[in-house]
Amino acid sequence: MKKIILFLMLFIYSFSLELNNKVLEPEEAFKVNFTKEEDRLNIKINLGKDIYLYDDKIQINITKPKKVELVKELTLPKPVPYDGFIVHFDDLNVDVPYSLLKSKLDSNKYEIEIKFQGCSKAGLCYAPMSEKQVVFFEADVKEQVVEPIKEDAQQKDEVNLKSENENLSETDNIAAALKDSSTLLVLATFFGFGLLLSFTPCVFPMIPILSSIIVKASQNETMNAKKGFFMSLIYVLAMSVAYTIAGVIAGIFGANLQASLQNPYVLVAFSLIFVALAFSMFGYFEIRLPSAIQTKINKTTEGKEKQGVLGIAIMGFLSALIVGPCVAPPLAGALVYIGQTGDAILGGIALFVMSLGMGVPLLIIGAGAGKFMPKPGGWMESVTKIFGLIMLGVAIWLLDRVINPTVAIYLWAFLLLGTAIYLRVYKHIISQLISTVIFIFGVIMIVGAVSGATNPLKPLDKFINNGVSSVKQDELKFTKIQNITQLEDAISKSSKPVILDFWATWCVSCKELDEITFKDPEVIKKLQNFTLLKADVTQNSDEDKALQKRFGIVGPPALIFWDTNKQEVKSAKIVGYKNPKEFLEVLDKNFKN
Structure with missing residues (x-):
């Protein structure tokens, strides 16, 4: 196992070095120059190879003595469409007439700032950047003087970090913390994030899987706390390696692996794997390695032990990919950091440590099961069969994301x-x-399925509501949008603040938002004052990817907000599930009315 982990880390490291050879540093990708002309200030951004700027991220402002927006009154080069965005591939060259400055503010000194954000064609997106210059108008001469702002580097970083963090979402703050904190602090923080995630529904399906492995193993050997902990550790390490590899690949290439692993073909295949595991536990057959491989393994002095370790590691690896992590801020923050910087080493290690934190309850369960496991006997065969039934439940849980809800209720009933x-x-x-x-619950499920119910937690919903759907008059109504053009059109036409909900049929946390948070009376009342939009990214199409890339979304659920001035409220951005109380706190903090 040590050799496998070492190999994987060396692979990630070498891959990161190769990537860093291709990706330009921010100061190489964007070279900003301010030049004094006779009657104007010229601002030029020289772009590196395969670098482009987002048109809607370019801002030119007077920041002192008072903030005044200028970009709408300036002539910018004509942008072009690219990958669902409007961008600039050529060097940006903008003139700011001195007469415009004087018309806005009567002063002898102006601080001019340009803000921008861009990406590389290789898929790496840079963090938002800004440069400032000061223009002096000397009292006794007509000539203008342009001087750069000189600040103490540490003071400048502290001021910028403070102002930026005030406007960043939780996910972006985590990405910034990765960039600016010490390595030990980053790892300790992500281990804490993992512990918090271990109490979410993400980890629950892994508990019966690990328990079944320990029960199965105890039929062939005496189990104790040490062996139970060791088996759990192998399972958790394999799970962590899976999360890390998937996360690093997703961060570097911007691929939504969560979506790829949740398409119907993959989920059906994984469901069949759990059905096979269930039948194995029922005693119909035994899952073994191919005889040729098994023979080679058994030639070693610890062949039997290594074979068991390999099987546990494979189950841990597959479980991580099948169940998938919740797209919570820690995971999204790490992926945003990897995507923006290309630092696969720190991002990958942070994900690995976070996964270890998620696995702590599993380690405790493994050690406890090993210590308190009764002596082998006939009872074990019964327990193994019960775990087989649980495996069938996991298979249905996976299929529930892609099949008709009523069909899922039939499966649960059976x-x-x-x-x-x-x-x-x-x-x-x-x-x-x-x-x-x-048995009574099963019969109720059958009756509910026959009536056309879609929620397994409310199988008799239609009978309770006299055959009428339980949708209430004050239930939230979301308007679906499919691409960036539709989104911009909806925002421009709205006189209210806007919420965009990234949603998918296979997203469990999305359903939690729908069924818990968005059904809360206080939330419904609050959101009556918002324009509600929903982006269904179930198919992970090119338009879906472009929408998610636009806002740095690594997967649903995610909520993006705009105020009445059509400006994105980045500090309100939500990634992952929020209960009604937490959701209302975000709204109260960012929207006063």
Whole structure:
């Protein structure tokens, strides 16, 4: 296992070095020059090879003695469309007439600032940048003097960081922290993020998977806390390696691997894997390595142990890819950092450490299961079969994202009925009681599926509402948009603040937002004052990718906000699930009315 991890880290490191040879540093990609002319200030941005600027990110302002926007009154080179954006590929050359400055503010001294953001064709996007210059109008002469702003470097960095962080989202702040903090602090912070993520639904499906592995292993050998912890550690390390590789690739290439792993073909394939695992636990067959590979492994002194370790590592690796991480701010922040800087080493290690934090409960469960595992006996066969039923539940949970909701309810119903029938073979009164309760739930599910219910948590919804859908009159209505053009059109026509919800059918946290946060009465009341837009990125089409790239979104759920002045409110950006209280806190902080 050590050799595998070392190989992977060396691979990531060498890949990062290769990438860094191709990607320009920010000061190489964008060279800003201010030049004094007789009647104007010339601002020029020389672009490096394969570098382009976003047209809508270019801002030219007077910042002192008072902030005044100038860009709308200046003549900029004509931009061109590219990959769903409006951009500049040629060097940017802009003249700022002195007469314009005087017409805006009567002063002898002006601080001029240009803000911009750009990307490389290689897929790397740079963080927003800015440059400032001061223009002096001397009292006794007509000639103008242009001088650069000279600040103490540390003071400038502190001021810029403070002002930028006030307008950054939680995700962007995490990306900035990665860039500006010490390595040890970054790793400690991400380990803490992982611990927090371990209490989210992301990790729950892994608990029965790991437990089933330990129970299966205990049939063939005596289990104790040390062995249980070791097995859990192998599982967690493999899971962490999977997260790290997927995250680094996604960060470097901007690929939405979460979307790729959630398409119907992949989910059906993974569901079948869990069905096969379930039938293996039912005793119909045993999953083994191919005989040729197994023979080679068994030639070593610890062949049997290594074979078991390899199987656990494979399950941990697959579990990470199948279940997938929640697109929460820590993960998104790390990916944004990797995407902006190309620093796959620090970003990858941060993701690895975060994954270890997510695995802490699994390590505790493994050690506890190993310590308190009773002696082998006939009971283990029954427990193994129960875990087989749980594996079938995981398979349905995966399919639930891509199949018809009513069909999913039928599958849950059949699983509950099958579980109830299986438990009836045990004559213990507790087993009989549990079996009866599960059977009743299964029957309710069948009735709900026949009625056309779509929510397994509310199978009798249509009966309760007299056959009428439970949609309420005050339920939030989102308008779907498909591309950047439709988005800009909707924003320009809105007289209210705007919310854009990135959503997908396979996104579990998206459904939590819909069913919990957006059903809360206080949230509904608050959002009546907003224009609500929804971008369905289920298919991960080119237009979906362009929309997500525009706002630095690595995957749903994510919410982007605009104020009544049509300006994006970056500090309000939400990535991942927020409960009603947290969601309202974001609104109250950023939208006073």
